[in-house]
Ligand SMILES: NC(=O)c1ccc[n+]([C@@H]2O[C@H](COP(=O)([O-])OP(=O)(O)OC[C@H]3O[C@@H](n4cnc5c(N)ncnc54)[C@H](O)[C@@H]3O)[C@@H](O)[C@H]2O)c1
């Protein structure tokens with residue numbers, strides 16, 4: 001197969017790393033974004049956003065990577081186009097196709113004056129049925145071509161987690177391809193075989209099976225997390241039971257597995273909460289029993305309430321709380337649906353004096369936080385004058401807390417992710433790890 005030229009539409013959190021990885025692996029890549037700042041940054045060899053290893057990959061792929069805002073340029077100079085645009089959730093929980101359809105219309109228009117085979121790959125997360133329905137129809141209509149020997153369409157989402165996007169892209173557990181026909185799937189599989197550094201399982205199927213698979217993976221994992229968090233709350237009422245130990249043993253059953261089963265606090269971010277809700281909304285649309293997905297979401301929403309109850313119980317008259325962690329997980333600046341932001345707002349609303357700190361996500365959190373919340377400059381600043389400290393994101397640097405804490409003042413640390421070694425803490429500090437009764441020491 002000749003060396004194919006690729007275009008990547010959408011240079012956001014997923015698109016930029018994907019474009020950089022393809023370029024580093026030797027493909028000629030044209031990125032396209034409506035945001036001229038992202039386009040100029042790529043053209044200047046600068047990562048347009050924060051993501052682990054992104055700058056390194058932009059540097060090494062520089063000779064093969066450029067960006068544009070012009071669809072004609074991107075489509076005419078490429079053989080395969082990946083669409084990685086937002087698919088925001090609407091009020092019903094369904095994903096909107098608006099960005100994807102507007103892009104597909106422009107891709108189709110550009111294809112009218114191009115000859116030869118072109119493959120369009122939908123990487124954005126879409127609702128089951130969207131690719132074989134409105135996306136396919138829009139592509140065929142705007143390009144004047146039918147899916148077949150001259151036009152291929154695939155739905156192929158990535159299973160990447162923010163903060164490890166590049167690592168996950170290079171080493172996936174499996175590759176998921178929904179294909180219009182064998183040729184389309186073969187072309188896409190050949191791209192992955194040149195980019196993956198492992199030998200992943202390849203799962204090829206119809207568009208709709210692939211769309212459902214993507215939603216199922218996230219819905220299953222959120223069910224695991226909510227199950228573990230539910231057990232952790234049981235343990236908080238069962239003298240002698242410890243969630244950490246119980247979940248470790250439960251996960252030892254090979255049918256279950258330990259990943260995402262630690263029992264801490266709720267999940268957040270731009271994917272898990274909404275994918276779970278979309279799965280439920282789809283079931284509702286068909287009038288089906290989708291209570292399992294609904295329950296994971298309900299239990300997840302309860303986690304911040306559970307945390308607040310613990311704080312109310314132990315804080316007594318200590319009304320100054322520092323919340324460490326605004327990012328929805330470590331190594332990212334994304335604060336969407338983060339437990340730290342949720343907790344800060346709830347406590348502030350309840351009359352607590354709240355100070356927050358995060359190594360990366362302060363800027364993105366500002367617009368989400370009540371304006372009475374204090375923002376600490378650094379970790380030391382956050383620890384000053386606050387009686388209760390809650391670790392909401394397990395950033396590695398928070399494990400240094402015992403060295404920073406002032407040993408002369410009594411304090412309470414709530415550490416649901418268990419990042420702190422209890423043996424390093426001074427006697428004056430009460431450590432609460434959740435997932436056990438308040439009386440039992442970690
Ligand atoms: N971020 C993740 O962890 C992740 C993981 C798996 C799947 N996804 C899915 O990937 C898709 C993209 O997610 P993301 O996080 O990269 O989004 P993002 O918001 O970070 O990036 C989207 C990019 O598209 C650009 N854009 C918007 N409209 C455009 C248009 N008409 N033409 C060209 N560019 C346009 C924006 O400027 C932005 O740079 C979504 O469907 C999401 O569900 C994301």
Ligand SMILES: O=c1ccn([C@@H]2O[C@H](COP(=O)(O)OP(=O)(O)O[C@H]3O[C@H](CO)[C@@H](O)[C@H](O)[C@H]3O)[C@@H](O)[C@H]2O)c(=O)[nH]1
Pocket residue numbers: 158159160161162163218225259260261262263264265266267268269270271272275328329
């Ligand atoms: O045992 C755990 C592990 C993680 N989390 C939380 O789960 C959320 C999501 O974490 P993670 O999976 O690391 O990050 P995401 O970037 O949201 O990635 C998820 O969402 C992506 C978008 O669909 C998928 O591609 C990934 O496979 C899927 O892991 C975060 O709030 C974590 O704190 C837990 O609550 N318990």
